[in-house]
Amino acid sequence: MRVLLLAWLALVATGVHAQYAGQDNGKPDIISRDASIQVNDDDSITVTETTRVGRAAPLPFHRDLALGNRNWSASDVTVLEATQNGEPVETQVDDHAGGVRISTGSTGAEGTREYTLVYRLGHAVVHYGDGDRLDWPVASRSNPLELRDAQVKVLLPDGTAPQRTRAWFRLGTTDLGSHWEENRVRGDEVSLYWPSGLGAGQTLSVAVTYPHGGAAAVPGNASKTPGMAAPPRWVFDGRVWLALLVAYYLAVKFLFTGSAQRKAVIAEYGPPGGYSAAALRLLWHQAYDDKCLAAGILGIAAKGGLCISREADGSYVATRAGDEVHPGLTMDEHILRSSLFTLAPSVAFTRQNADGLDLVESRFRAVLEQRCSRERTASPDTLLLPGWLVVMAALGFLYFGGRDPLQLAAQLIASVAVAGIAVVTLVRFVPHGLLRAIRLQAGVAVAICAAAWATGVDPANGVWMAVLLAAQIFAGWWLPRLPPRDTELLRKLRGFRWYLATAEQQDMDARYKPSLHPELQASLLPYAMALDVEVAWNRRFAGTLQQAGEQGFVTELSQRRAGHTEAAVDLLAFARAMSKSRSTQA
Structure with missing residues (x-):
């Protein structure tokens, strides 16, 4: 009989060991977590939780308290008691991963271990309107262990109305609802049960809302002021914000920029009247950029208001030319010319003059933007x-x-x-x-x-x-x-740009005498540069300038230079040097 009893005890012990071995299975599982939470009058909670872990769980044991909507620190946690398998162990509280980590010592016990922690957690209750809300993490994202089940009981302040109390689990940012049969509210006590397991690295928390009662605001803490209305739930949904952002840019596309359907381009053989090359560049790009100043200077040079020369050291010098009042210049070109030659009849575009040129450009930009404000769409x-x-x-x-x-x-x-x-x-x-x-x-x-x-x-x-x-x-x-909003001026500008980029030789011969080709090239070069078609425009004259020189149609400008092609190349080199210089300074 005694032998049979010993054999039976051995079988029971083997079964229990096999059960624990099956539960552990060599994995660092959290077998279960039970917690009892008492809500205090100072917005803190006192938590008594028991966590059972498998034999393969790492040592020391860590309990992480972190939620994406809380910023707890080590000063918010006070550990009142900590045991392992019923024996007291030491603890240490540190800031960790946007929250708090409670680290426990070890008694050296092997196999399945049971940890009991009693701690106080401050700033756990949030006031909104006439209600309070408690959020408590069952498992944080930094937890490397798997959770099999969890049971949570929350003791609310005395007199809390159960009909207005709601409690639910949150998996990540997803509310799982309060309709589960396992989640019950009885008077001041809320019971929640999580039976479905949780993978390592997943976030699970408890949320409880109840009418404002026993939890008073902390004196001197403005962030805990009762009566402040809570923001609507949609503001915490990323999908809503993405939809709002997309809706805004779709409105921008249809209200402030051009549509896909446009009128056919009609060739224009001259620039729109009253606009300088710099102004047309600003309107074409819908913003002031580093080439606007260069286009403005080239426009004045093409109209005879100044001369540009290149020095031996590679720098460029602009010299005033013509009368004080030049009838061919627009208002912004007059102001730019006056600003350039305020102190001397010549100005060198060098680093030593960078500060003075910055002042000139600031004034020119302000005048240019004011000139184009009516026709310019939003930047x-x-x-x-x-x-x-x-x-x-x-x-x-x-x-x-x-x-x-x-x-x-x-x-x-x-x-x-x-x-x-x-x-x-x-x-x-x-x-x-x-x-x-x-x-x-x-x-x-x-x-x-x-x-x-x-x-x-x-x-x-x-x-x-x-x-x-x-x-x-x-x-x-x-x-x-996106194309700019279509206006009458922009339609003319597109037609003029199309002419500069695609005009064929026979068309120019039909419209202009060959003797006028050099002047045509020089006068429209600033506009071609402003509209980014200067290379195509100059290429149109490669075959006619030599012919014009052989026939004796040589102008004063071509007598001073080797040819208009070389002059145009010099002007383009100046414009590019100016643009690069202003871009570097910006």
Whole structure:
């Protein structure tokens, strides 16, 4: 009989060992986690939780408390008791992965281990309107262990109305609802049960909302002020912000830029009246750039208002020519000519004169933009500003979401204000600053996403943050490539540009005498450069200039130079040197 009893005990022990071995299976599983949470009057909670881990779980044991919508620090956690298999162990609390890590010592026990922690967690309750909300992490993203099941009980303040209390699990950023049969509210007590398992690295949390009662605001803490209305739930949804951003840029496409259907191009054989080459460049590109000043100087030179010469050291010098009041110059060209020769009849385009040229360009740019303001559509840089503000607001909600409303509002105002000031400053003082900084913006976006992931933001929110930044950067590349809004002036400008780029020899011979070809080349060269067709325009004269010289049709300009082709090449070289110089200084 005694032998049979010993055999039976051995079989039972073997079965229990096999059961534990089957549960462990060589994996560092969390077998279960049970927790009891008491809500205190100072917005803190006292948590008693028991975690059972398999024999393969690493030592020491860590308990991570982190949520994407909370910024807990080590000062918010006070460990009251910690045991392993019933024996006391030491603990250490540190900041970790956007939250807090509680590390425990070890008693040296092997096999399945059971850890019990009792700790107080501050700032766990958030006030909104006439309600309170509690969020508590069952498993954080930095947890490398698997969760098989979890049971949570929450003791709310006395007198809490159960009919207005709601409790549910959140898997990542997805609310799983409060309709599960296992989730029950009885008076002041809420019971939740998670039976379906959870993979390592996944985030699971408990959310409980209840009418404002026993949890009073912390004195002196403005972020805990009761009565502040909570923001609507949609502001924490990345899909809504992406739809808003896409809708804005679609509105920009149809309201501020040209449509795909345009009228046929009709050839124009001269520039629109009253506009200088620099003004036409600004209208064509819808923004002031580094070639506008060069186009303005070439336009004055082509009309006889100044002469451009190249010195032995390779620098260029402009000298005033003609009368003080030149009837052929437009208003902006008059102002540019007057600014260039205020101090002397000649000006050298050298580094020593860079400061003076900057002042000249600033005045010329202001006059030019005022001249073209009626015909000019919105600048692409300016159109990007609302998009950046939408993205920054979205990042604020996705990163700081879930805090009490006043603290969230402060974070949003600060982040959007800083970003807005930086972007407006870039647009105001750096021409095409936003459009040129595509690579820089991409680098900033990568840095923001990396920082968000490193600080423990919810993975789903991190993905939406990356998608929104990528969409905004794509808009910076796409927006300048949209055609400008169609106007009568732009239609004439397209016809004139088409003529400069495609005019054939017989057409010019029919419209102009060969003797006029050199003057035609020189007079329209600034407009060709302004519209980016200077190479095609000069190529039209390669075969006729020599013929014109042989027939005796040689003008005063060609007598001073080896030929108009060489003069045009010199002027283009000057324009390119000027454009490169201004671009480098910008």
